Amino acid sequence: MSLLLFQPWTISMVPCSVTVPSSLVAAIIPRHASFSRSHLLRRPRTPPIAAVSNGSGQFNQQVFRPTQQPLPQPRTLFPGGYKRPELKVPSLVLQLDPDEVLAAGDDALNLIDKAVSKWVGIVVLSSNEASGGKLYEAACLLKSLLRDRAYLLVAERVDIAAAATASGVLLSDQGLPTVVARNTMLDSKSELVVLPLVARIVHTADSAVNASKSEGADFLVYGGDDVKRVSQEVGSVYQSVKIPVFVSCGENVSYAEAVSLFSSGASGFVTSLASFGLFGDEFLHKLFDAGYASGNRMVGGGGGGNKLLDVDNGLWSEMEAVAGFVKLEDRGKLLIEMERTVLNEAIEVIKKAAPLMEEVSLLNDAISQIDEPFLLVIVGEFNSGKSTVINALLGKRYLNEGVVPTTNEITFLRYTDLNIEQQRCERHPDGQYICYLPAPILKEMTIVDTPGTNVILQRQQRLTEEFVPRADLLLFVISADRPLTGSEIAFLRYSQQWKKKAVFVLNKADIYRNTHELEEATSFIKDNIQRLLNTEDVILYPVSARSALEAKLMCASDVGKLNEELLISGSSDSASSFYELEKFLYSFLDGSTIPGMDRMRLKLETPVGIADRLMSACGTLVTQDYRYAKQDLAAVDDVVNSVNDFALNMETESLLWRRQTLSMIETTKLRVVELIEASLQLSNFDIIASYAFKGEKSSMPTTSRIQNDIIGPAVSAVQKILEEHENWLYSKSTQQGRLYKESLEKRWPSLSCENSQIHFEMNQLLKKVDQAGSQVIEGFSSSAVSKSFEHEVREMILGTFGQLGVAGLSASLLTSVLPTTLEDLLALGICSAGGYLAISNFPARRQRVIEKVKRKADTLAYELEEAMKRDFTEALENLDSFVKVLSKPYQVEAQNRLNRLVAIQEELSNVEKKLRTLQIDIQNLHVS
Numbered sequence: 001m002s003l004l005l006f007q008p009w010t011i012s013m014v015p016c017s018v019t020v021p022s023s024l025v026a027a028i029i030p031r032h033a034s035f036s037r038s039h040l041l042r043r044p045r046t047p048p049i050a051a052v053s054n055g056s057g058q059f060n061q062q063v064f065r066p067t068q069q070p071l072p073q074p075r076t077l078f079p080g081g082y083k084r085p086e087l088k089v090p091s092l093v094l095q096l097d098p099d100e101v102l103a104a105g106d107d108a109l110n111l112i113d114k115a116v117s118k119w120v121g122i123v124v125l126s127s128n129e130a131s132g133g134k135l136y137e138a139a140c141l142l143k144s145l146l147r148d149r150a151y152l153l154v155a156e157r158v159d160i161a162a163a164a165t166a167s168g169v170l171l172s173d174q175g176l177p178t179v180v181a182r183n184t185m186l187d188s189k190s191e192l193v194v195l196p197l198v199a200r201i202v203h204t205a206d207s208a209v210n211a212s213k214s215e216g217a218d219f220l221v222y223g224g225d226d227v228k229r230v231s232q233e234v235g236s237v238y239q240s241v242k243i244p245v246f247v248s249c250g251e252n253v254s255y256a257e258a259v260s261l262f263s264s265g266a267s268g269f270v271t272s273l274a275s276f277g278l279f280g281d282e283f284l285h286k287l288f289d290a291g292y293a294s295g296n297r298m299v300g301g302g303g304g305g306n307k308l309l310d311v312d313n314g315l316w317s318e319m320e321a322v323a324g325f326v327k328l329e330d331r332g333k334l335l336i337e338m339e340r341t342v343l344n345e346a347i348e349v350i351k352k353a354a355p356l357m358e359e360v361s362l363l364n365d366a367i368s369q370i371d372e373p374f375l376l377v378i379v380g381e382f383n384s385g386k387s388t389v390i391n392a393l394l395g396k397r398y399l400n401e402g403v404v405p406t407t408n409e410i411t412f413l414r415y416t417d418l419n420i421e422q423q424r425c426e427r428h429p430d431g432q433y434i435c436y437l438p439a440p441i442l443k444e445m446t447i448v449d450t451p452g453t454n455v456i457l458q459r460q461q462r463l464t465e466e467f468v469p470r471a472d473l474l475l476f477v478i479s480a481d482r483p484l485t486g487s488e489i490a491f492l493r494y495s496q497q498w499k500k501k502a503v504f505v506l507n508k509a510d511i512y513r514n515t516h517e518l519e520e521a522t523s524f525i526k527d528n529i530q531r532l533l534n535t536e537d538v539i540l541y542p543v544s545a546r547s548a549l550e551a552k553l554m555c556a557s558d559v560g561k562l563n564e565e566l567l568i569s570g571s572s573d574s575a576s577s578f579y580e581l582e583k584f585l586y587s588f589l590d591g592s593t594i595p596g597m598d599r600m601r602l603k604l605e606t607p608v609g610i611a612d613r614l615m616s617a618c619g620t621l622v623t624q625d626y627r628y629a630k631q632d633l634a635a636v637d638d639v640v641n642s643v644n645d646f647a648l649n650m651e652t653e654s655l656l657w658r659r660q661t662l663s664m665i666e667t668t669k670l671r672v673v674e675l676i677e678a679s680l681q682l683s684n685f686d687i688i689a690s691y692a693f694k695g696e697k698s699s700m701p702t703t704s705r706i707q708n709d710i711i712g713p714a715v716s717a718v719q720k721i722l723e724e725h726e727n728w729l730y731s732k733s734t735q736q737g738r739l740y741k742e743s744l745e746k747r748w749p750s751l752s753c754e755n756s757q758i759h760f761e762m763n764q765l766l767k768k769v770d771q772a773g774s775q776v777i778e779g780f781s782s783s784a785v786s787k788s789f790e791h792e793v794r795e796m797i798l799g800t801f802g803q804l805g806v807a808g809l810s811a812s813l814l815t816s817v818l819p820t821t822l823e824d825l826l827a828l829g830i831c832s833a834g835g836y837l838a839i840s841n842f843p844a845r846r847q848r849v850i851e852k853v854k855r856k857a858d859t860l861a862y863e864l865e866e867a868m869k870r871d872f873t874e875a876l877e878n879l880d881s882f883v884k885v886l887s888k889p890y891q892v893e894a895q896n897r898l899n900r901l902v903a904i905q906e907e908l909s910n911v912e913k914k915l916r917t918l919q920i921d922i923q924n925l926h927v928s
């Protein structure tokens, strides 16, 4: 939301459809006003309400809305969406007639200007017999003249008040009900931030109480002819209502009457412009400074709940029923205290967010100077005449001037009331000079002379640049002999990064031969600065500081203050225009003027601006760090997860190892089976049988062949494969583990694990593999296998012989039923038919032996495969645990970082919100 929303009365937002003639603008805006006159003619930024006459003197309101509706945004930061208007009391109510306003000449306009700059808090435009058109035109004109210095109320005509965006209405006791008037105004302008003021004219104590309590008027105008009587009545009214009461009792109020009114509790009285003109400054000063006012009141009934800071004891106190009005200066102090708290919070969070950000010292300095005098910083290229401008302002040649660079350090000029002999300059450890001088202008502002900005003088340029953020107002001195150089533009751009308000001085204007040349140069500079700063509000004073100084020195007795007559009648135009510059600066010192309020605002905004800048830099840094921390966390997670990819790749290779082992067992199995089939034949029956009958003392040749030639070498070969497999597993996983470790250590060298115990434990994790495959093969004894084979064969032979009578085997029968080898058939051929059954079982028995051998081999293959898988899984689990242990500190660190950054982001955004609120309060300083 634009901050402008909180300045509903800034000129640029005056939503009148009346075109104000430029001659009129020139007449009503004083020449020294701090804004460009073109402001008045600028298009309004808010959707305008056009007042369209319906021919009968009444006005209809047409609200033009942009076709694209803006996104709904919170209305204000104020509770309930509205800011309650606050009224400075005691003050006067100025009553004006539309004709009087429209016909006002320079004198009348100047008188109104003077009235609202200090004494008058409310201007009432009477409706009288005036037509709606006239009333509207007068209201618009008044509004632009008052700016935000006084509330403008239109008598009776809510429609005109709404159309002209006046602050409210004053209703007669017969007029509209208060609530209707207020709602009508609210409805007519949805973007209102400050509640409209609705006041009522009353004539009796009862109607005063009724208007205040039942109707909820914001303030009262108590009418009557006899001041004495009204004074007495107001006393009792004052006791029963809790809102400001102004008295209206005819034309000329004497000082004594005014005092009596104030003393009885009136918040002020109504006056006409003519009467105000008669009061005179002495009357007003005496009246308002004497403290007759019995109580200050806040519009809207006050009531409890308003908090005020007691500046003396630093405590917040709850205000009682009648809220005290907060004076601008007090409000300034209040804001300073709030600002100090918020800025200290900002420093804390900046230190957390960016511990290396040296610029935080800028904020520290700004806080320490928050209630110091306004800092007017004179900047410009070397030799542009900065020192001469300062001397001319001070009225004495305090600073050295010269064609060669003369200012090499930042020099503070502060006020002292010591006499000339006791003036002194001190050099501070940070290299800055502080000079104490008795020039009156320094009472309210500290002037800072800075070294010239120019790329040739880099050190000096840096000094000045570093000082810019601390400035409350920059006085940018441009030399007429080289207007707006490249380096001046660069410097200006830089100063805008800090959003500094700058006033421009075109010095050495005396070198122009005529007004035409001067005007050309002025408009050239103005146009360029306007373009550069993207604003129409450029204040440029063409001056001759040298002539101004010389003129002042001639009038040596008038130290410190420019003698206007002398300058104006003096040497040159550019010297006299120095007076305009000086007048502008003096108006800055007067809190009751717009530039004076600007000064307070600028002063308060300086540290906020610095904090804003630093906070946004911190925000960027923290967001970046957050991104990095997230990346780090993801990178650690990637390392942990990459163990799975590694496992997948390993799995493929591991399968090959297992296949190799299994194929070795398979080959061995086939070879054994082949040998058994070749050896256990009926043709060898006798030989086998003889071994079988010899018993276990002698072993069969087949068995020893199986053991020595087949299984023995096969077991060795498998053992070798397993050994290689285990080595492969170990080296692969340790190598991978080392890679992970190196990559983590490389990414976060500061976190590499120092603890040797952890190192050891991690390495153990990688080493520890059970070697289940080897254990299986070690448990496999080839001799035991051979022995068991031999046992099987023996069992087979004995089984065969147990049923076989040597005679009676029928070979022919056997050959017909047995699917056997040729040799078996031959053998069977010689057998007698009696041995048929026994012999016929032989191949089946041999087959069983073979099956047993196969089963053994398959079991071994299965066990080995499972063991190898276990070895593999265990190795990978170990690697996984290793990586988890290894990455833990990195993960913890990255997560902690993330958590810390999230917390900082939250703190930053909280402080930023407080800064925003503070900025709005500073912008609204004038509303009080």
Ligand SMILES: Nc1nc2c(ncn2[C@@H]2O[C@H](COP(=O)(O)OP(=O)(O)OP(=O)(O)O)[C@@H](O)[C@H]2O)c(=O)[nH]1
Binding pocket: 380, 381, 382, 383, 384, 385, 386, 387, 388, 389, 400, 401, 402, 403, 404, 405, 406, 407, 408, 450, 451, 452, 453, 507, 508, 509, 510, 511, 543, 544, 545, 546, 547
């Ligand atoms: N013609 C003319 N010369 C001026 C005017 N003001 C200053 N000068 C001269 O310009 C020269 C530089 O003036 P300074 O005031 O020393 O300039 P400066 O910007 O302070 O210079 P540094 O401190 O070195 O950056 C001096 O010779 C002044 O006399 C002026 O209004 N008209």
